[in-house]
Amino acid sequence: MSSPLLSAAQIGRKIEHHWIWQHLDFELFPGERLAIIGPSGVGKSLLLRAIAGLDALQAGQLTFHGQPLSGFSMPEYRAQVIYLHQRPALLEGTVVFNLQQVYQLAIHHPKAYNQEQILEYLWPLGRQLEFLHHSVNNLSGGEAQIVACLRALQLSPQVLLLDEPTASMDESTAQQIEVLVNQWQQEDSSRCCIWTSHNVKQLQRVTDRSLTLTRKPQ
């Protein structure tokens, strides 16, 4: 069997004096699609944020390709493991500006913005060239999620951490996003994703197994 791409050993996240979750162990093998499930407030986003290296852990260790996260430069790690926030933060300006701006980061050189690829992503989402010139201030919540998703997919990451990425979309647009994520994964069989969603049917379509978080007594 291959080695895990990501693994968590006895990880714990504490906020103030309260453990949100602790003693968590899991492994993510190449090609896997994992769901993180549990009720609101149980700490699913905090787990994705920890895996993304955005928040420190208070216990345990995460490894990527067998190396502790502390062994990576964060830009290098985050170019490979991309977190899609449930409420995406976009930069002031147009959609195309947001898609192009990420390439200013040295870590993405020599990759370059590819408008043809973006238009291919947009077509099944019912949007064309003019969408690229919309100001992000005028986007709906679902459209902002589309932009965040395309911004991540165009970078061809190895792992996508999808935090309710379609929560603000209609069902048909959400399913088109699922198709795009699936295509990204089919392009390289070692790519992995971790999803959170309150849409059980969606999780059945897009993941193969799940990790359940349960609420700790206070």
Ligand SMILES: Nc1ncnc2c1ncn2[C@@H]1O[C@H](COP(=O)(O)OP(=O)(O)OP(=O)(O)O)[C@@H](O)[C@H]1O
């Ligand atoms: N920065 C923070 N400071 C204080 N508390 C926080 C912070 N971030 C999250 N929390 C708390 O940690 C708990 C877990 O939050 P989290 O957003 O991970 O839940 P979730 O399982 O993703 O919920 P939902 O399904 O509603 O998105 C919540 O009680 C939340 O209020």
